Amino acid sequence: MSLIVQKYGGTSVGDVDRIRNVAARVARCRAAGDDLVVVVSAMAGETNRLVALAHQMHSEADEREKDVLLSTGEQVTVALLAIALNAAGCPAVSFLGHQVRIATDSAFGKARIKSIDATRIGAALGDGRVVVVAGFQGVDGDDNITTLGRGGSDTSAVALAAALHADGCEIYTDVEGVFTSDPRICPNARKLDRISYEEMLELASLGAKVLQIRSVEFAKRYRVPLHVRSTFSEAEGTWVVEEEASMEDVLVSGVTYDRDEAKITLVRVPDQPGLAARVFGPIADANISVDMIIQNASAEGTTDLTFTVPKGDFRNALAIVQANARELGAAGVRTDTDVAKVSIVGLGMRSHAGVAAKMFRTLAEAGINIEMISTSEIKTSVVIAAKYVELAVRVLHDAFLGGRQPAEAS
């Protein structure tokens, strides 16, 4: 008998009928003999509705109270799912973050889980019940309700799996698993059977929406095998697991993109020690995450300093940079919000030379100009004009991942 944590996302519990379907699925797994802890998100659209309510009340609602508000979304779902399970003859009980002490820090809206008290869940499982836990929420040391940020239910599920020493964690979603690329723009994209935590981390942080980054970090740290699969079919999905030797044979596991990028360039800044700190310190203080940074020193002792930020932070970041530009001695500030990032990810890049070069050549052959480049051990990202995103993803996918054949490195 295994202990499995299952997580169902907002689309999977989008209305009463879908919740009933989830209950049927859970009841079948339970009948097959597994102990089950089920983590659910808010019904699709509900979190947005609540955010809009808070925003209607005040454009800058205080974060503590917003978390009190948002956490009701998952509370509604756990109650409805527990009702559906009990109605289906499958004894179940719901728990909220504070009831199973999903202890977090006090960073409202983006709290991090510190610990989970497994006692109460263990007791309920011991009574033969399915335990339904509200995702996305926790409590801080003063019993204030916190939330974990968008996609936080994934992290709730993985953290519960780790705390309970579960045999696995199944992430149910509306797609069939992790794909080599976005099937909406890349018709040759195919489902991956297995992928390493490291690759999944890169894919998630590069724009793949299938898993919250932090949930993958958690899974990696506590070695929780993740199974990403569809709520609406019985097919196997994608296993996210520890690296295996054979994985290095695949040069590239995925091609991903992110349209949420805006570019800012400080033009011809006198190059001096501490320049980067003076530029990025105030931006970090404003809680803006800078993504890619490129600095090119010229012969004349000046440099062009270019970086990207999420589009939503662009105006704030620009205001900060402009306020600094004169003092830094820059000749000007250039911006471009019409850019996007395309990346390739793969463990094989560590041991095979020439992957990045092949990427650049492929893009050049398609007539796509590269504006910025950034590399890490297992990924290469480029910033290009936004209009070329679909084309870039398709040619890179064809070059590295081929057509419709099963996984095969080029």
Added chain:
Amino acid sequence: MSLIVQKYGGTSVGDVDRIRNVAARVARCRAAGDDLVVVVSAMAGETNRLVALAHQMHSEADEREKDVLLSTGEQVTVALLAIALNAAGCPAVSFLGHQVRIATDSAFGKARIKSIDATRIGAALGDGRVVVVAGFQGVDGDDNITTLGRGGSDTSAVALAAALHADGCEIYTDVEGVFTSDPRICPNARKLDRISYEEMLELASLGAKVLQIRSVEFAKRYRVPLHVRSTFSEAEGTWVVEEEASMEDVLVSGVTYDRDEAKITLVRVPDQPGLAARVFGPIADANISVDMIIQNASAEGTTDLTFTVPKGDFRNALAIVQANARELGAAGVRTDTDVAKVSIVGLGMRSHAGVAAKMFRTLAEAGINIEMISTSEIKTSVVIAAKYVELAVRVLHDAFLGGRQPAEAS
């Protein structure tokens, strides 16, 4: 400086604008120097929406999970009100039932408050904040969420006022106070300035919807002065307070009615010891509250036993009685669902004879037949045909409470 508990009902917080109005009102009171604890209900319609969701999921949703679901209604309101108050520059913090340990028994859906831990509220007040508390909800000894039943937020407010030794408890609603009768059917009805707990208890249990019965019991027990008043005006409402000598001068304080009555008669039952217990035992076991009971022994050793139940319980009660009727030797069972109860309430009835007689005479003069009579120390109720309700209320109001003059006993 006083400590005041204010409670705002669902209509008062029915949408974002109304919540903003409540925030403005609270902020004014706070600026005037009072310490404030504000209890709120769910936004109007929200509890019904949630009940419907539970019902859609299953016709007999388990009570524990239903409470998890329903308690989100108040959680949304406290968050929004705290956001509105903070936005208005009035520092505020929201608390849920479990955060201030509104400890109840485990009777889900109709829990009773056992204690409240005032520590956290006291600390927040000490910090100069307005404390916003979710009404209607508590936690049992195992940290399960409980709800107090319809109108439970009144009880939350009074219990908080008692626990905090508040100087008063203001119940804000969409009417201007407690009226001598229902203004919708009795144009001469007028607002009462003061009324005793005892009278208010009778009025509430006889169908006046302005306060939950249990909240009045709580207020009486802990001597919390209640001020029932309108959210939408600054006018004084009705004070519900301890009995004062002058109150006895008023024979009748209110005329009330209840259409939610159905009548069942066991015809010509052999009169024997234990008959009532054998009839009403099984009905109580089915959790049906019997209201009025009348038994008239005839000369022939048989009796007609008549009682009333809420219309919603009529079919169940009838089935139980019919199952028993043969065994009890009854000649038959008669029913009437087309009845209503009209009552007069007043402390003066204790010391003045003839009040009931005047009531019967007044109804007779209006041609209204009385089907059942029930009396207590400070009220007299009659059951009449439903079609006469409005007429009965008006003639009784005219007879005891007169026209538009200020309160005056007839």
